[in-house]
Amino acid sequence: xxxxxxTIKDIARSLNISISTVSRALRGMPEIHPETRNAVMKLAExxxxxxxxxxxxxxxxxxxxxxxxxxxxxxxxxxxxLNSIEESAMQAGYSVLVxxxxxxxxxxTVCIENLLRSRVEGLIISLSRDTVHLDHVEKLMKRExxxxxxDRTAESLATTRVxxxxxxxxFKATEHLIKQGCQRIGFLAxxxxxxxxxxxxxxxxxxAAQYGVVAGEQYIRNCDYTSENTxxxxxxxxxxxxxxxxxxxxxxxxxxxxxxxxxxxxxxVPADVxxxxxxxxxxxxxxxxxxxxxxxxxxxxxxxxxxxxVHQIENPDEGVRAETIVFDTQLIIRESSLRNGVV
Amino acid sequence: xxxxxxTIKDIARSLNISISTVSRALRGMPEIHPETRNAVMKLAExxxxxxxxxxxxxxxxxxxxxxxxxxxxxxxxxxxxLNSIEESAMQAGYSVLVxxxxxxxxxxTVCIENLLRSRVEGLIISLSRDTVHLDHVEKLMKRExxxxxxDRTAESLATTRVxxxxxxxxFKATEHLIKQGCQRIGFLAxxxxxxxxxxxxxxxxxxAAQYGVVAGEQYIRNCDYTSENTxxxxxxxxxxxxxxxxxxxxxxxxxxxxxxxxxxxxxxVPADVxxxxxxxxxxxxxxxxxxxxxxxxxxxxxxxxxxxxVHQIENPDEGVRAETIVFDTQLIIRESSLRNGVV
DNA sequence: TTGAAAGCGCTACCAA
DNA sequence: TTGGTAGCGCTTTCAA
Numbered sequence: 001x002x003x004x005x006x007t008i009k010d011i012a013r014s015l016n017i018s019i020s021t022v023s024r025a026l027r028g029m030p031e032i033h034p035e036t037r038n039a040v041m042k043l044a045e046x047x048x049x050x051x052x053x054x055x056x057x058x059x060x061x062x063x064x065x066x067x068x069x070x071x072x073x074x075x076x077x078x079x080x081x082l083n084s085i086e087e088s089a090m091q092a093g094y095s096v097l098v099x100x101x102x103x104x105x106x107x108x109t110v111c112i113e114n115l116l117r118s119r120v121e122g123l124i125i126s127l128s129r130d131t132v133h134l135d136h137v138e139k140l141m142k143r144e145x146x147x148x149x150x151d152r153t154a155e156s157l158a159t160t161r162v163x164x165x166x167x168x169x170x171f172k173a174t175e176h177l178i179k180q181g182c183q184r185i186g187f188l189a190x191x192x193x194x195x196x197x198x199x200x201x202x203x204x205x206x207x208a209a210q211y212g213v214v215a216g217e218q219y220i221r222n223c224d225y226t227s228e229n230t231x232x233x234x235x236x237x238x239x240x241x242x243x244x245x246x247x248x249x250x251x252x253x254x255x256x257x258x259x260x261x262x263x264x265x266x267x268x269v270p271a272d273v274x275x276x277x278x279x280x281x282x283x284x285x286x287x288x289x290x291x292x293x294x295x296x297x298x299x300x301x302x303x304x305x306x307x308x309x310v311h312q313i314e315n316p317d318e319g320v321r322a323e324t325i326v327f328d329t330q331l332i333i334r335e336s337s338l339r340n341g342v343v
Numbered sequence: 344x345x346x347x348x349x350t351i352k353d354i355a356r357s358l359n360i361s362i363s364t365v366s367r368a369l370r371g372m373p374e375i376h377p378e379t380r381n382a383v384m385k386l387a388e389x390x391x392x393x394x395x396x397x398x399x400x401x402x403x404x405x406x407x408x409x410x411x412x413x414x415x416x417x418x419x420x421x422x423x424x425l426n427s428i429e430e431s432a433m434q435a436g437y438s439v440l441v442x443x444x445x446x447x448x449x450x451x452t453v454c455i456e457n458l459l460r461s462r463v464e465g466l467i468i469s470l471s472r473d474t475v476h477l478d479h480v481e482k483l484m485k486r487e488x489x490x491x492x493x494d495r496t497a498e499s500l501a502t503t504r505v506x507x508x509x510x511x512x513x514f515k516a517t518e519h520l521i522k523q524g525c526q527r528i529g530f531l532a533x534x535x536x537x538x539x540x541x542x543x544x545x546x547x548x549x550x551a552a553q554y555g556v557v558a559g560e561q562y563i564r565n566c567d568y569t570s571e572n573t574x575x576x577x578x579x580x581x582x583x584x585x586x587x588x589x590x591x592x593x594x595x596x597x598x599x600x601x602x603x604x605x606x607x608x609x610x611x612v613p614a615d616v617x618x619x620x621x622x623x624x625x626x627x628x629x630x631x632x633x634x635x636x637x638x639x640x641x642x643x644x645x646x647x648x649x650x651x652x653v654h655q656i657e658n659p660d661e662g663v664r665a666e667t668i669v670f671d672t673q674l675i676i677r678e679s680s681l682r683n684g685v686v
Numbered sequence: 687t688t689g690a691a692a693g694c695g696c697t698a699c700c701a702a
Numbered sequence: 703t704t705g706g707t708a709g710c711g712c713t714t715t716c717a718a
Contacts, residue, residue: 004404005462007695018705023697031703048486053460054401055695059710061347063397074422082416086443095457098441100429114438117396119348143391227625260629282570286603288631350711361689366713374687398711402694689718695710702705 006047015039026051057119066309067115068098069108069125071152075253076281077298078126081150084302085124092310094121103129103225109136122146122309127154129191129225141320146312150305152196160312161324162305166196169294169329170203173248173276174215176292176331178207180274180339182246184214186237188230188258189222190250197222197250200278204248219244227257234261238273246337249277252284252293259287259336275336289335297327349390358382369394400462409652410458411441412451412468414495418596419624420641421469424493427645428467435653437464446472446568452479465489465652470497472534472568484663489655493648495539503655504667505648509539512637512672513546516591516619517558519635519674521550523617523682525589527557529580531573531601532565533593540565540593543621547591562587570600577604581616589680592620595627595636602630602679618679632678640670 008026012019017036025032025040026049043049057063066089070078082098089096097120099111108128115123123140125147134154140147141159150162177185187204190197201220208215218240221233234257237244249255255277259269267273269289277284280295304325312320351369355362360379368375368383369392386392400406409432413421425441432439440463442454451471458466466483468490477497483490484502493505520528530547533540544563551558561583564576577600580587592598598620602612610616612632620627623638647668655663 009695019696020698020706021704023695024704027697033703036703048482050456050459052401052462052695054397054406054462055710056697057710058395058397058401058712059695059697061710072422073416073425074419076417079415079417079422083443083445100426102426113393114396116393119395119397139391227629256626256629260631260633263631283599283626286570286599288603288606290603352711362712363690363714364688366711367688370713376687379687395711398694399713400694401696402711402713404694687718690716692713692715694712697708697710699708700706702703 005052006044006049007052008049010047011040011043011049014043061119063119063121064094065118065120066094066096066306066313067112067118067120067123068096069101069111069115069123070098071101071103071126071128073098073100077151077251077279077296080298081302084299085306088303088306089310092306094306094310101128105131105133112136112140116145122148122313124148124150124305124309126150127152129194132193144316144320146309146316146320148305148309148312150301152194154195158320158322160308160320160322162301162308162327163324164296164301164327164329166199167203167206169278169331170200170248171207172203172329172331173278173292173294174204174207175211176333177246177248177274177276177337178211178213180246180270180337182213182244182274184219184242184244184246186219186244186247187215187221188233188237188247188249188254189220190254191224192222200248200250214242214244223250223254225253230254230257231261234258235265238262238265238267244273246274247276249275252277252279252281252291255284255291255293255336256287259289259291269336270339274339276331280332284332285334287336292334292337293332295330295332297329301327348395349387349392350395351392353390354383354386354392357386404462406462406464407437408461408463409437409439409649409656410455410461410463410466411439412444412454412458412466413441414444414446414469414471416441416443420494420594420622420639423641424645427642428649431646431649432653435649437649437653444471448474448476455479455483459488465491465656467491467493467648467652469493470495472537475536487659487663489652489659489663491648491652491655493644495537498538501663501665503651503663503665505644505651505670506667507639507644507670507672509542510546510549512621512674513543513591514550515546515672515674516621516635516637517547517550518554519676520589520591520617520619520680521554521556523589523613523680525556525587525617527562527585527587527589529562529587529590530558530564531576531580531590531592531597532563533597534567535565543591543593557585557587566593566597568596573597573600574604577601578608581605581608581610587616589617590619592618595620595622595624595634598627598634598636598679599630602632602634612679613682617682619674623675627675628677630679635677635680636675638673638675640672644670 280293284291444451623636627634
C-alpha cells in the first residue's frame with residue numbers, strides 16, 4: 001500500500017498547532033518560537049516531509065522555472081550547452097525543464113505547449129531543422145512570454161538572440177584553407193532551410209570570391225545529418241571532374257563520415273583534400289587525422305542566454321529589446337587542414 | 344505589462360456559465376450540450392487558453408511524470424537512452440523530467456529531492472561515478488517510490504534493475520582479441536568504484552585466465568574519464584617492459600584518446616596493438632581505424648526500463664519485485680581489432 | 687445538461 | 703508568536 005506523501009496538515013495535526021504555523025516554521029520565518037520551530041523541523045525530518053512544489057507554485061503563481069527546447073541532446077553541442085544553462089539557471093535560482101524536438105516542427109510546437117502548461121516563466125529555444133513556420137514563436141511573443149533564441153534562430157523573428165557570427169566563421173575557415181594552398185573548395189552544408197547553413201555558405205562564398213578560388217553551387221552539397229547521406233554527398237562532391245582540394249563541413253558530425261568516405265576512396269587528408277569543420281567536438285582532437293574545427297564559446301553563450309532570459313522574466317515592464325548577441329568563434333587548426341607546417 | 348494567463352474562470356465569466364461547465368466542455372465530457380461546448384472551445388482558442396498543469400496535477404494528485412537522474416547527457420550513451428525513454432514514456436502517457444548529476448553524489452541527492460518535490464511518480468536512475476553511499480536510494484525504496492536503476496547500478500540494492508551482462512561482454516571482447524592472436528592484454532578501466540568497471544574487469548580476467556594469456560593487475564589502468572588522464576594511463580600501459588598487444592577499453596570515450604596516444608607513440612593499430620571497447624558510439628564507425636566496440640541495445644533497454652517503472656507505478660500494491668533484467672550485448676568488429684581478415 | 691461547493695497543499699493576509 | 707481564512711486553478715461529487 002502506497003502511503004500518500006506527508007503534508008503540512010499532517011504535521012500540524014500531530015503537533016496540535018495550525019497549518020500556518022507549520023508553514024512558517026518550515027520556511028524559517030523569524031516570528032516563530034524556537035521551540036515550535038524545532039518541534040516542526042524534527043517531525044518533518046522524521047516523517048521525511050517533502051514540500052509539494054506543485055501547490056507552492058500554484059499559490060505563488062511563480063515556478064522559477066525556465067523551459068529549454070532543443071533539437072536533440074545527442075548532439076554534443078546541445079548537451080554541452082544544456083549543462084551550462086543548468087548551471088547558470090541554478091545560480092540565478094531557477095530550475096530548468098528540458099525538451100527535445102527531434103528536429104520536428106510539430107514536436108517543437110508540442111514541446112512549447114507542454115512547457116507553457118507547466119508554467120515555465122521563459123523559454124530558451126533552438127529551432128528544429130524542419131521548422132519553417134514561425135507562428136508558434138510569434139504567438140509566444142504576442143503573449144509576452146520571455147523567449148531567447150540560441151544558435152538556430154530565424155532572421156524574421158524580433159526576439160532576443162544569442163548566436164555566433166556564422167558568416168565570419170565560415171569565412172575564416174575557408175580563408176584558412178585557401179592559405180593552405182587549396183584551389184577548389186567544396187562545402188558540405190546542412191539542410192537547405194537551416195538559416196545557419198545559409199549563413200555559413202555565404203561566408204564560404206565570400207571568402208572564395210575575395211581570394212578568387214574555385215567554389216560555388218556545384219561545389220556545395222546539402223547533407224541531412226545522417227551519416228549515410230553524408231557519405232553519398234561526399235562521394236558525389238569528390239567525384240566531380242575537378243574535385244575540390246579543400247572542404248568545409250558544416251559540423252563535425254558531418255565531417256566524421258566525410259573523412260571516412262574520403263579515406264575509403266583513397267584520398268589522403270590533408271594532402272589530397274584539406275578539411276575544416278564546425279563545433280570542435282571533443283573527439284575531433286583525437287580523430288585521425290585530428291580535425292580542424294571552429295570552436296564556439298558554448299559556456300559563455302549559455303550564460304548570456306540565461307542572463308538575458310532571466311532579465312526579461314524579472315523586468316516584464318521593460319518590454320523585449322530584441323537584442324542580438326553575437327559571439328566570436330575560434331578556428332582550432334589541427335592536422336586535417338595543415339599542409340606544410342605553415343598556418 | 345504581462346497579462347496573466349487565461350483561466351477557466353475567465354472563460355466562464357465571459358460566457359456567463361459556470362466554471363464546472365467550462366471544465367467539462369474543455370475536457371470533452373459527453374454530457375455537455377454541443378452548443379455550449381462549441382462556444383467554450385471557440386473562446387478558449389481565441390484567448391489561447393492553456394490549462395494550468397500545476398493545478399490539474401494538484402487536484403488529481405497525479406502528475407503522470409517520471410523523473411530521470413543521469414550522470415551526464417553529453418555521454419552519447421545517456422542522451423540516446425533518454426531519447427528512447429522519452430518516446431516510451433510518451434506512449435505510456437507519461438512525461439519525463441530530466442536531471443544531470445555531473446557524476447556527483449551530492450548533486451544526485453539534490454536531483455532526487457527536487458524530482459520528489461515536483462511529485463514525479465517514479466524514478467529512473469543511473470548512479471553517478473562518485474556515489475558511494477546508497478542511503479538516498481534506500482530511502483526511496485522505504486518510501487515505496489517506484490525506482491528502476493539502469494546501467495550504473497549497485498549490487499546491494501534490491502531495486503528493479505536493467506543492465507547488460509558486463510562480465511560476459513568483457514569476456515567476449517577479450518576472447519576476440521585473443522583469437523586475433525593477442526598474447527598480452529591490457530585493460531583501460533573506469534574509476535575503480537564503478538561496479539560496471541569492476542564487472543568488466545572480471546570478464547576480462549576470466550577470459551585471460553581461461554585462454555592462458557598474459558593479463559592482470561599490472562595490465563590494468565584506471566582512467567577518470569578525462570582525456571588527459573586517459574592519455575597518461577595509456578602511455579603508462581604501453582610503456583611496460585612487455586607492453587600489451589591487445590587492449591580492452593571500458594568505453595569509446597576512453598578508446599578515442601587512447602588510440603590517439605598510441606598512434607602518437609608510433610604504434611600501429613591493430614598491427615601492434617589491437618583494440619576493442621564499449622558503447623559503440625556513432626563516431627566509432629568512422630574513426631581511423633574504425634573502432635571495434637561492444638554495442639548495447641539502448642532502445643530496448645529504455646523501453647523495458649519504462650515498462651517496468653510504469654508497471655510499478657500503476658500497480659503499487661504488487662510491491663517491488665526487484666527483478667534484474669539483463670540484456671545481451673553485441674560485439675561489432677571493425678578495423679581496430681581485425682588482424683588478418685579472420686574473425 | 688448545468689451549477690454550487692468542497693478540496694488538492696500551500697501561502698499570505700488579518701486578527702488575536 | 704499564533705490561528706483562521708481566503709484563494710491559487712482546477713476536478714469532482716451532489717443537487718437541481
